[in-house]
Amino acid sequence: MLEIKLILxxxxxxxxxxxxxxxxxxxxxxxxxxxxAQHILELSRYPYADYVGSMGDYxxxxxALREGGKEKLREFVKQHTHDEIQPELVTHEGVxxxxxxxxxxxRKADLIVMGTHxxxxxxxxxxxxxxxxxxxxxxxxxxxxxxxxxxxTALGEERRHVHHLSRILFVTDFSANAERxxxxxxxxxxxxxxxxxxxxxxxxxxxxxxxxxxxxxxxEQLEKLIPPAEPKTLRTRxxxxxxxxxxxxxQLAVEAQIDMVTMGVSGRGALDRAVFGxxxxxxxxxxxxxxxxxxx
Numbered sequence: 026m027l028e029i030k031l032i033l034x035x036x037x038x039x040x041x042x043x044x045x046x047x048x049x050x051x052x053x054x055x056x057x058x059x060x061x062a063q064h065i066l067e068l069s070r071y072p073y074a075d076y077v078g079s080m081g082d083y084x085x086x087x088x089a090l091r092e093g094g095k096e097k098l099r100e101f102v103k104q105h106t107h108d109e110i111q112p113e114l115v116t117h118e119g120v121x122x123x124x125x126x127x128x129x130x131x132r133k134a135d136l137i138v139m140g141t142h143x144x145x146x147x148x149x150x151x152x153x154x155x156x157x158x159x160x161x162x163x164x165x166x167x168x169x170x171x172x173x174x175x176x177x178t179a180l181g182e183e184r185r186h187v188h189h190l191s192r193i194l195f196v197t198d199f200s201a202n203a204e205r206x207x208x209x210x211x212x213x214x215x216x217x218x219x220x221x222x223x224x225x226x227x228x229x230x231x232x233x234x235x236x237x238x239x240x241x242x243x244x245e246q247l248e249k250l251i252p253p254a255e256p257k258t259l260r261t262r263x264x265x266x267x268x269x270x271x272x273x274x275x276q277l278a279v280e281a282q283i284d285m286v287t288m289g290v291s292g293r294g295a296l297d298r299a300v301f302g303x304x305x306x307x308x309x310x311x312x313x314x315x316x317x318x319x320x321x
């Protein structure tokens with residue numbers, strides 16, 4: 026069983042970080058883990074800082090922003106935390122992705138929970154600039170929250186938000202990237218006494234006549250992924266679909282009322298970025314539930 030002892034949750038005070046923070050609270054409570062709420066102050070977002078007259082004025086300006094960020098984080102946590110969890114509050118000045126990665130490395134975080142806006146178009150560039158880099162290079166898995174599962178408590182006045190995982194979807198292309206993600210999927214399935222669905226999507230089938238054979242081969246590969254040593258109480262089933270991967274992943278997640286999708290991601294170059302963008306990003310943006318991205 027994989028242990029989660031420390032959860033890092035970056036906070037930018039948006040609705041999306043509220044969702045992520047509440048999810049992180051639920052996980053911290055379930056796993057009895059420590060929770061670190063981090064806010065990053067990016068001075069580059071305050072262009073008028075360049076017009077501050079003297080160095081003394083500039084130092085005062087930065088100090089005011091710093092103290093304001095700390096106070097805002099305290100108020101955020103006070104508003105959205107129930108009494109059983111007392112998170113650690115950390116504020117940094119710097120670049121968001123760098124600060125998140127640095128803290129995760131220094132504190133040996135077991136999981137990063139991040140809120141993402143889940144929009145399309147040019148907003149993908151914003152998502153890519155932070156979430157993409159964190160997902161690709163973080164020393165631990167990243168849980169991206171753009172929407173909450175179907176049965177989660179909606180944003181409201183209550184502070185206690187407990188999320189239960191009933192069905193977990195593991196997506197694999199049978200590459201080495203997926204192997205570590207499978208371990209996390211199996212662990213979460215056992216931890217929450219959930220059902221694990223293993224999915225492979227065939228993008229192309231040579232001919233209709235060979236469709237049945239291709240599905241049978243993929244199904245056999247999926248069935249071999251579950252280690253024989255796993256308890257027989259682990260509930261699993263397999264699914265093989267044909268089409269665009271992100272569309273089939275999302276469709277199955279909706280149909281099966283999935284609570285979390287688990288996927289392996291690569292940390293390499295431009296080609297992987299294109300594949301990652303076309304599949305993982307779209308599942309995060311358009312899918313019905315959080316996505317656990319496990320970096321190899």
